[in-house]
Structure formats: structure tokens, C-alpha cells
Amino acid sequence: MEFFNAFVVSLQAVWNDSGFSAFTTGNGIMILVGLVLIYMAFVKEFEPLLLGPIAFGCILANFPNTGFFGEEMNVMKAINFGITNEIFPPLIFLGIGAMTDFSPLLARPSTLLLGAAAQIGVFVALGGAMLVGFSVHEAAAIGIIGGADGPTSIYLSTKLAPHLLGAIAVAAYSYMSLVPMIQPPIMKIMTTQAEREIVMKELRPVTKFERIVFPIVSTIFISLLLPPIAALLGCLMLGNLFRESGVTDRLSDTAQNSLINIVTIFLGTGTGMTMNAHDFLRADTLLIIGLGLVAFIGGTAGGVLFGKIMCKATGGAINPLIGSAGVSAVPMAARVSQLVGMKSKPGNYLLMHAMGPNVAGVIGTAVAAGTMLAMLK
Amino acid sequence: MEHSPVTTNPLIIMVINMTVVFIVLVSLIYLIKLIHFLDPTKEPEQKPEDGVAPGEPPLAVVKSAAPPPEPEPVDEGINPEVIAAISAAISAYGFSGQVKAVRIVNHESTPWSASAKFNNLKRK
Known part of the structure; x- marks a missing residue:
């Protein structure tokens, strides 16, 4: 009898400590969402490097009684610390800087204007978010999805609306992976066949001096003007300096390979861990995903529209298709410009021309985030 | 906060x-x-010769580089983004025209024949 009682009590204790005892319908739905995201990441290959860890983090976040969010320190809590304290986004920027060639931007600096114009999507979505009832801080964090820049979206939402981080990160990365589907119809609607066929002049060669001095000077200028984004922009430019200096190959290699891969795992998993049923299963999430799409469309349209203006102003020297690359999404948005250009006129290579506004978009989104942080404090 | x-x-x-x-x-x-x-x-900018603007290739080159009517790009098979990247890289090396076919080298042969192919390529 004693053995039987002990057996029952032990079984009861195991059941009470198990996840099944506290499992809710919401957890079940979120695990299904995680599985759908895993399918999109690994089968459909939509941004698998980031969506994969996000999806798995989402599943992990919905197991009750794991102690991930308790008092004691554990690996998941440490990863979450890196996100909530804005450690991972600048480190991602370090890797992006080491992987990015600024030469097209330096060769044709006027394309910076396209990166600025594409930020209009951020503010269209901000206005829309406020209209549907979000606070100004939440609206700013939602709007930055339009910048098509995952790390900046995470950076801003942890500062202004940490409770929306999961939804904002998922919307940002999902739309970034859908850039090849979202952008081309807008680009075609807004341009004529003749504009799409414009062949742009070859870019001038950029010297090593320019490639080394630019990251240093721009960091000094922008960090002094907008200190809240000094970490983001500083890391971007430091990574680029590693790449261009020619004497720090090991650091450049680490930044653009090992480091960014490690941080990507942490950032993705940690972002997924914020997608617990309590915070994610709300009508707001659907609104955020809808507003994210508005932001993306607005940004693409703004870039192409300004591209048309620059095309007219330069007497047809600029192909307006490169304007859509003004939303960050490096280098996917530039590839989309190339593909649409190639379809309109085979042999029309726009990739390097579109890299200018693409890099400008990264800087523009960071500047927009910094300005909003300064204004909304 | x-x-x-x-x-x-x-x-x-x-x-x-x-x-x-x-x-x-x-x-x-x-x-x-x-x-x-x-x-x-930076290298000193070259003065335009015979009415040709700096940075523009000579007229003869423009004429010879003018591509003939080219077929539409194929959307199936290899990812078009990969084709775009290969085409842009070829263009960056100064070749004109359009990539019409991309063939994936067969890796299913033995390592010995793969090594021989690689050595041949290097000699060329």
C-alpha cells in the first residue's frame, strides 16, 4: 500500500511539474505558428537563417514550466538579456558592415537621396498605426518595419515598445523575405517601359582612401548628431573599416562569418522566445502584420517615385527601378531592381547601381530610428 | 522606460x-x-577627346558593344537571382551581352576526374 501511495504521489508530482499540466490552447496555437514558420524557413527558404531560429524559439517559448523567464539565470534568459539590452542588433550590424561594399554609394553619392525617400513608408505606417489606436511609441516601433531592416526594427522596438517585439520582428523578417514578391508589381505599376529600359552609365572607380575615410567620417558626423544610434551605426562602419583597411583580414573574416552567425542564432532564437501566447495572440499582432505590409509598400513606392524625379532631373541618367532598393533589405532589394531591369531589357545590369540606394537605406533607416528616439523620449 | x-x-x-x-x-x-x-x-581626370565625355567609351567601342536583339531571360531552372548575380559579375569584368546558358558542372563523377578537370582549368 505504501509503495502504491508513493507511486501515485510521484506520478502526481511529475504531472504537476510537466508542461502538460499548464498547457493552454494559446500555447498550442503558438506551437502551430512556430511549425508554420519552420516550414516557411526550411522548406520555402524564406530567410531561413533568421526565420528558422525565430520559429524554433517560438516553439520553445510556449512550453510551460520551463523556467526560462524565472528568477534564476539560464541560457535562454542570457539570450533574452542580449536582446532587451540592445546588444545583438549592433553586433549584427558589425557583420553587415564587414560584408557590404560601399563603393557604389561612394561612386554615385546622389543615390543617398533614394535611401532617404524610401523612409516615407516608415511614417505612412506610423500614421496608420496611430489611426488604429496604437500609442505613438508603439506606432514608431511598428513603422520602422518599413525600413526593411531587421536589427534596427528590433533595436527600436526594445526601446519603445518591448511588448510588441515578437510581432514586429516576425513581420519585419517575413516581409524582408517576401521582398521579391512585394516589390516588382509596385515597381512595374509606377514606371513606364521606357524608364525601366534606361541603361545607367558605368560607375567611376573608388579609391581605397575614400573607402577607408568614409566609414570614419560618417561615424563621427552621425554619432555626434544622433547619439542614440551611435552603437548601431558605429558597429556598421567598424565592420566596414575591417573590410576595407586591408590589414585586418582576420577581424573582417570573423565579423562577416563566425560572429554574425553566432549572433544571428542568438538574435533569432531570442526574438522567437518573445512570441509567447500571452503576448502574441492578440488582435494587435494581426494589425502589426498588416501595417508592416503598408510600410513596405509605402517605402518601395517612395523610393521609385523619387527615382522617377531623379530620372527627370538628370535627363534620364537614373533608372527609377533602383529607387526601390532604398528600403534596406541588403542585398535582396538591389537584386530585385536587377531582376526587374533585366526582364524589361535583357543585358541591363542594375545590381551595382542599386547597391548605392540599398546601403543608403540602411543608413537612412538608422537615422530615422535615431530621430524618432530623440523625439519620443 | x-x-x-x-x-x-x-x-x-x-x-x-x-x-x-x-x-x-x-x-x-x-x-x-x-x-x-x-x-x-585619385588619378587625375582625363580630358575629353574628340567630343567624347570623360568616363564614356570611344564611339567605336560603343558601336561594337551594342548588343543585338536578345532573347527573354529564362525564369525556370536555376534561380534567376543566381543568373542575375553571374551576369552582373561578368559585366563588371567588361564583357557585354547576355548570359544565355549556365551549366552546372557534374559533381557526381569520381574525385580523380574532378581533380583532373580542375587542374585543366587552372592550366588554361
Whole structure:
């Protein structure tokens, strides 16, 4: 009898400590969402490097009684610390800087204007978010999805609306992976066949001096003007300096390979861990995903529209298709410009021309985030 | 952390932010131009010859490089993004025209024959 009682009590204790005892319908739905995201990441290959860890983090976040969010320190809590304290986004920027060639931007600096114009999507979505009832801080964090820049979206939402981080990160990365589907119809609607066929002049060669001095000077200028984004922009430019200096190959290699891969795992998993049923299963999430799409469309349209203006102003020297690359999404948005250009006129290579506004978009989104942080404090 | 925003009017936020973004990026344009101007390593710009603008290739080259009517790009098979990247890389090396076919080298042969192919390529 004693053995039987002990057996029952032990079984009861195991059941009470198990996840099944506290499992809710919401957890079940979120695990299904995680599985759908895993399918999109690994089968459909939509941004698998980031969506994969996000999806798995989402599943992990919905197991009750794991102690991930308790008092004691554990690996998941440490990863979450890196996100909530804005450690991972600048480190991602370090890797992006080491992987990015600024030469097209330096060769044709006027394309910076396209990166600025594409930020209009951020503010269209901000206005829309406020209209549907979000606070100004939440609206700013939602709007930055339009910048098509995952790390900046995470950076801003942890500062202004940490409770929306999961939804904002998922919307940002999902739309970034859908850039090849979202952008081309807008680009075609807004341009004529003749504009799409414009062949742009070859870019001038950029010297090593320019490639080394630019990251240093721009960091000094922008960090002094907008200190809240000094970490983001500083890391971007430091990574680029590693790449261009020619004497720090090991650091450049680490930044653009090992480091960014490690941080990507942490950032993705940690972002997924914020997608617990309590915070994610709300009508707001659907609104955020809808507003994210508005932001993306607005940004693409703004870039192409300004591209048309620059095309007219330069007497047809600029192909307006490169304007859509003004939303960050490096280098996917530039590839989309190339593909649409190639379809309109085979042999029309726009990739390097579109890299200018693409890099400008990264800087523009960071500047927009910094300005909003300064204004909304 | 609770913030007290300067304004909650989305239109004002948009106007102020877009103005700041444009000012910062226009300033960067001038910074880039200044860096280019001060660059001690840049090659002196060539004077135009026979009415040809600097940076433009001579007329004969333009004529010979003018591509004939080319077929539409194929969307199936290899990812078009890969084709685009290969085409852009070829263009960057100064070749004109369009990539019409991309063949994946068969890796299913033995390592010995793969090594022989690689050595042959290197000799060429």
C-alpha cells in the first residue's frame, strides 16, 4: 500500500511539474505558428537563417514550466538579456558592415537621396498605426518595419515598445523575405517601359582612401548628431573599416562569418522566445502584420517615385527601378531592381547601381530610428 | 522606460523625421564629395577627346558593344537571382551581352576526374 501511495504521489508530482499540466490552447496555437514558420524557413527558404531560429524559439517559448523567464539565470534568459539590452542588433550590424561594399554609394553619392525617400513608408505606417489606436511609441516601433531592416526594427522596438517585439520582428523578417514578391508589381505599376529600359552609365572607380575615410567620417558626423544610434551605426562602419583597411583580414573574416552567425542564432532564437501566447495572440499582432505590409509598400513606392524625379532631373541618367532598393533589405532589394531591369531589357545590369540606394537605406533607416528616439523620449 | 514625446501628431513626426533624414543624407553626399576632392590618391581626370565625355567609351567601342536583339531571360531552372548575380559579375569584368546558358558542372563523377578537370582549368 505504501509503495502504491508513493507511486501515485510521484506520478502526481511529475504531472504537476510537466508542461502538460499548464498547457493552454494559446500555447498550442503558438506551437502551430512556430511549425508554420519552420516550414516557411526550411522548406520555402524564406530567410531561413533568421526565420528558422525565430520559429524554433517560438516553439520553445510556449512550453510551460520551463523556467526560462524565472528568477534564476539560464541560457535562454542570457539570450533574452542580449536582446532587451540592445546588444545583438549592433553586433549584427558589425557583420553587415564587414560584408557590404560601399563603393557604389561612394561612386554615385546622389543615390543617398533614394535611401532617404524610401523612409516615407516608415511614417505612412506610423500614421496608420496611430489611426488604429496604437500609442505613438508603439506606432514608431511598428513603422520602422518599413525600413526593411531587421536589427534596427528590433533595436527600436526594445526601446519603445518591448511588448510588441515578437510581432514586429516576425513581420519585419517575413516581409524582408517576401521582398521579391512585394516589390516588382509596385515597381512595374509606377514606371513606364521606357524608364525601366534606361541603361545607367558605368560607375567611376573608388579609391581605397575614400573607402577607408568614409566609414570614419560618417561615424563621427552621425554619432555626434544622433547619439542614440551611435552603437548601431558605429558597429556598421567598424565592420566596414575591417573590410576595407586591408590589414585586418582576420577581424573582417570573423565579423562577416563566425560572429554574425553566432549572433544571428542568438538574435533569432531570442526574438522567437518573445512570441509567447500571452503576448502574441492578440488582435494587435494581426494589425502589426498588416501595417508592416503598408510600410513596405509605402517605402518601395517612395523610393521609385523619387527615382522617377531623379530620372527627370538628370535627363534620364537614373533608372527609377533602383529607387526601390532604398528600403534596406541588403542585398535582396538591389537584386530585385536587377531582376526587374533585366526582364524589361535583357543585358541591363542594375545590381551595382542599386547597391548605392540599398546601403543608403540602411543608413537612412538608422537615422530615422535615431530621430524618432530623440523625439519620443 | 516611460518617455514623454515632443509631439504625438503623426504628420508633424513625419515632416520632422523626413527633414532630418534628408538633411543627414544630403550632408553625407557633401562629405563623400569632400573626401573625393581631398583624396591624394585619385588619378587625375582625363580630358575629353574628340567630343567624347570623360568616363564614356570611344564611339567605336560603343558601336561594337551594342548588343543585338536578345532573347527573354529564362525564369525556370536555376534561380534567376543566381543568373542575375553571374551576369552582373561578368559585366563588371567588361564583357557585354547576355548570359544565355549556365551549366552546372557534374559533381557526381569520381574525385580523380574532378581533380583532373580542375587542374585543366587552372592550366588554361
